Amino acid sequence: MKIFLLLLIPLCFFNIVLAQSNLKIKGLAFDSFKGVALSKASVSLLQEKDSILMQFAWTKNEGSFSIEKLLPGKYILLICYPDYADYVEKFEISLQRPIIDLGNINLMSKAKLLSEVIIKGQISGVKVKGDTLEFNSKSFYVAPNAKVEDLLRQIPGLQVDNNGKISAYGQTVTKVLVEGEEFFGDDPTLVTKNIRADMVDKIQLYDKKSDNANLTGINDGVKIKTINIKLKEDKKRGYFWKIVGGISLSRYQQQQAMLNIFKNKSKFSIYGNIGNTGKVELSNAENDKYGINSLDLDIFQVGIITSLNNDNAEFVNEHYEGQGLPNARIGGVHYDQKWNSDKQKINVNYKMGLLNIKGTKDVLSRNNLSASAVSNTASQDFQNELTSKKMDFAYEIKLDTASFFKITLFGSTKNNNSSQSLNTSTLIDDFGLLNQGDRILGNDGEQQNFNVNALYNRKFKKPRRSFSLRISQYSSLSKSDGFLNSKTNYFSEDKIDSVQNINQRRIFHQTSQIFSGTINYTEPISKNISLILNYASGLNRSVSTRKIFNQSNPGSYDVIDQLYSNNFDFDEVVNRLGGSIQYAHQNRELRVSLWASNIDFSQLNNVGGNRYLKKFTNFAPSASYFVNIPNKGWFSISYLGYATQPTIAQLQPVQIYEDPTNFVIGNPSLRNAFTNRINLNYLISRPLEGSSINLNGFYYITNDQIINDIDVDVAGKTTISFLNLGSRNTSNFSISGIYTKKIKRLDINTSIEIKINSNLDYSISNNDLIKRNFSSYTSSFNVFKLKPKQYSINFTLRPAYHQSYSAYVPMLDNSGFALQANSSLGLFLPKGFGLNTSISYNYQAQTHAFGQSFNAVLVNASISKTFLKQENLILSMSGNDLLNQNSGFLRNAVGSTINQSNYTTIRRYVLFSLSWDFSKFGTVDKTQN
Structure with a gap:
């Protein structure tokens, strides 16, 4: 109870008790010159002191309205009607004057207005332009030196969490552009956390279409929620920088510097970050934009999986995800420019960084085994160091009014050095301890990637007739050199039965060359019907070598282990042909598609000389129906059928050896699995009222799913192979809904979200088919309020119930209740002082599988003081995890296995920081386009 009271403290800063009122204003929009009433005119009621929209209405057929x-x-009444001048009137309403009747309100056409009178009024804070919402920054409060994310938090329907993640009307914003251009490889936080809010003129929110849809003019259903930052004209010429230095009395530090130079059609930026507070990390955003995902790699279904994601597990991830203590150093440079009347443009980004993570981790995993459960424990000490360099380049040119060409280049290098020591054990309920081992692993790895992608598009005179050609080439190199030194004791009746010692050197080397090309042709059949034809072809050629060496003498690793070493060449040739018919009329679109692909896969084992050939023929039918509700939202329903091929690791009949007690064996007889999926989406947004409803749902069922066949012997050794499920099907169902609402009388933004998910899957353990059900029921409630120059408040409550069980093994029931709650409060104090606090609570109940519950209260706080006339020099003291309760904890389920982890993470520290924002902008150059 005390915890809930603590979390609700910030909510006490405003009163939610609202008295009912009968006060109203009414009138009739009328054109006295023509003698007609104006129906469907927009009527906005603004609060006079800050121009915040309070209510909105449309005039009826007879032109009347009532709010x-x-x-x-005190209020401002704004009435707008196409081709008429805006009508603006200020008024005050009170209990003594409860009804204001304006009678006939004469709106004057703009043509007549030019010769008679000028009406001055205040601009509305939001406009609807087709499928774009545009917010005027002048309608929102911007504190000195505030950043874009501070501005976004004030817009109804938009939410920005503590990590900078942006949601718009219940959907995640994945792109943030500046003047329509990507900034630092499309990393949204580099825009929202660094661009000054006082530079912003407009915030545009829309669904960005794919390149193909923009070029062909035919919608392909791909949409990306996007925010575009439009700058004020006088802020497009000048420079601004930000410098932050922070140290603590302990080991923590945080330094940051960023310089931005904007000059009309060009932008140059450079930044650097050093810190070990977990707020600095490398990003994979460029991989999504310019790397392997920019290829037509969906045409590859077999070899591509191993070629691009090899099973070299020691290569660490670039992201810090809270596990261990990090130390990061990153920097980057960005440049973009347009010229020749915007017909040509370039965009260049370069990043480099070092990420070092070390810590400890304890993992308890439990798995089904017929009528009992297998428990595996691992205590781990680890240290990983990763260096990364990335560069991307994009050039676009409009060759003429009908032709377009774009080329993108991407290259990256990564070097990794990792070491870890583990203590492991395996036991089976009712049988006791089976094995116990100590293992030391070390690994040096390197990865190189390069991609070039060229796109040409031509539109013909006939509308919607177009031709496009995309050619891509991708090459990669991955290699590692490491050691495995382990000792494993095997038990029988609680006594050591045997001992296994391993001391090996492991060398891995893999290269891949991938070529692909795609041709698209669109042809209008009638005014509303279009035909889209597509042909794609690709070649994937890879070489993979894994060598395991034992010792002939201490320190001499020269005896190759033939059982676990392999050397493979594999080629994959893909041809795909398909077509779509699209019907589009007014606000409706119907699309039906069918794709067929032929895959020839060849794998040669250079050690034994054996060759494995596989052929796959896949069909992918799809259909979608989309209805656009003008200026409000949309409804869509779609069906997709697709095949899933087995991966190389699942197919190859050799053992993959990473752990003395765990083995993986491939099955070359695997068949395709086929999935049928249905998606639903419904969105109604009323931005002028600050409310929206978004419903999402999907259901898919998979036939002949590829599942794990797990066998655990009496010594606790686990062997995993793969089988097709056969007549049984796996399935997944999900539905979610979110409602956002701005309560104008209290001036707060609220949202409520409910989500239900259900999953059914299978595995085989010691020849028994194990069925496992997982369901989750989650909800979320959020409140945000900002009182300019006084306070800001944010509160979120997320209760959930997770149901995870197997009918065969009741002791692996992992069902339980979970709760997350977060609240934050910011106070603007006199003389430049500021106070910010945040409190978060995390609780997970004990379950049958894990008899331990988890709960933690994290309290962060900071106090700051501004200096100088512009208040751009800020001295602050911040405390992280003041109660010192941040304990690394994670519980999840993966297939038939459930895991619980406890790990080292960042705990309490106090940081003293000094930050300086400086800017200088020139006047508008009216000679520029």
Whole structure:
């Protein structure tokens, strides 16, 4: 109870008790010159002191309107109608004057207005332009030196969490552009956390279409929620920088510097970050934009999986995800420019960084085994160091009014040095301890990637007739050199039965060359019907070598282990042909597609001379129906059928040896699995009222799913192979809904979200088919309020119930209740002082599988003082995890295995920081386009 009271403290700063009121204003929009009433005119009621939209209405057919349930106060009435001048009137309403009747309100056409009178009024804070919402920054409060994310938090329907993640009307914003251009390889936080809010003129929110849809003019259903930052004209010429230095009395530090130079059609930026507080990390955003995902790699289904994601597990991830203590150093440079009347443009990004993570981790895993459960424990000490360099380049040119060409280049290098020591054990319920081992692993790895992608598109005179050609080439190199030194004791009746010692050197080397090309042709059949034809072809050629060496003498690793070493060449040739018919009329679109692909896969084992050949023929039918509700939202329903091929690791009949007690054996007889999926989406957004409803749902069922066949012997050794499920099907169902609402009388943004998910899957353990069900029921409630120059408040509550069980093994029931709650409060104090606090609570109940519950309260706080006339020099003291309760904890389920982890993470520290923002901008150059 005390915890909930603590979390709710910030909510006490405003009163949610609202008295009912009968105050109202009414009138009739009329053109006296023509003698007609104006129906469907927009009527906006703004709060006079800050121009915040309070209510909105449309005039009826007879031109009348009425806005009721007002609070006493001063307001601005704004009436807008196409080709008419805006009508603006200020008024005050009170209990003594409960009804204001304006009678006939004469709106004047703009043509007549030019010769008679000028009406001045205040601009509305939001506009609807087709499928774009545009917010005027002048309608929102911007504190000195505030950043873009501070501005976004004030827009109804938009939410920004503590990590910078942006949601718009219940959907995640994945792109943030500056003047329509990507900034630092499309990393949204580099925009929202560094661009000054006082530079912003407009915030545009829309669904960005794919390149193909923009070029062909035919919608392909791909949409990306995007925010575009439009700058003020006088802020497009000048420079601004930000410098932050932070140290603590302990080991923590945080330094940051960023310089931005904007000059009309060009932008140059450079930044650097050093820190070990977990707020600095490398990003994989460029991989999604310019790397392997920019290829037509969906045409590859077999070899591509191993070629691009090899099973070299020691190569660490670039992201810090809270496990261990990090130390990061990163920097980057960005440049983009347009010229020749915007017909040509370039975008260049370069990043480099070092990420070092070390810590400890304890993992308890439990798995089904017929009527009992296998438990594996591992205590791990680890240290990983990763260096990364990335560069991307994009050039676009409009050859003429009908032709377009774009080329992108991407290259990256990574070097990794990792070491870890583990203590492991395996036991089976009712049988006791089976084995116990100590293992030391070390690994040096390197990865290199390069991609070039060229796109040409031509539109013909006939509308919607177009031709496009995309050619891609991707090459990669991955290699590692490491050691495995282990000792494993095997038990029988609680006594050591045998001992296994391993001391090996492991060398891995893999190269891949991938070529692909795609041709698209669109042809209008009628005014509303279009035909889209597509042909794609690709070649994937890879060489993979894994050598395991034993010792002939201490320190001499020269005896190759033939059982676990392999050397493979594999080629994959893909041809795909398909077509779509699209019907588009007014606000409706119907699309039906069918794709067929032929895959020839060849794998040669250079050690034994054996060759494995596989052929796959896949069909992918799909259909979608989309309805656009003008200026409000949309409804869509779609069906997709697709095949899933087995991966190389699942196919190859050799053992992959990474752990003395765990083996993986391939099955070359695996068949394709086929999935049928249905998606639903419904969105209604009323931005002028600050409310929206978004419903999402999907259901898919997979036939002949590829599942794990797990066998655990009496010594506790686990062998994993793969089988097709056969007549049984796996399935997944999910539905979610979110409602956002701005309560104008209290001036707060709220949202409520409910989500239900259900999953059914299978595995085989010691020849028994194990069925496992997982369901989750989650909800979320959020409140945000900002009182300019006084306070800001944010509160989120997330209760959930997770149901995870197997009918065969009741002791692996992992069902339980979970709760997350977060609240934050910011106070603007006199004389430049500021206070910010945040409190988060995390609770997970004990389950049958894990008899331990988890709960933690994390409290962060900071106090700051501004200096100088511009208040751009800020001295602050911040405390992280003041109660010192941040304990690394994670519990999840993967297939038939459930895991619980406890790990080292960042705990309490106090940081003293000094930051300086400086800017200088020139006047508008009116000679520029």
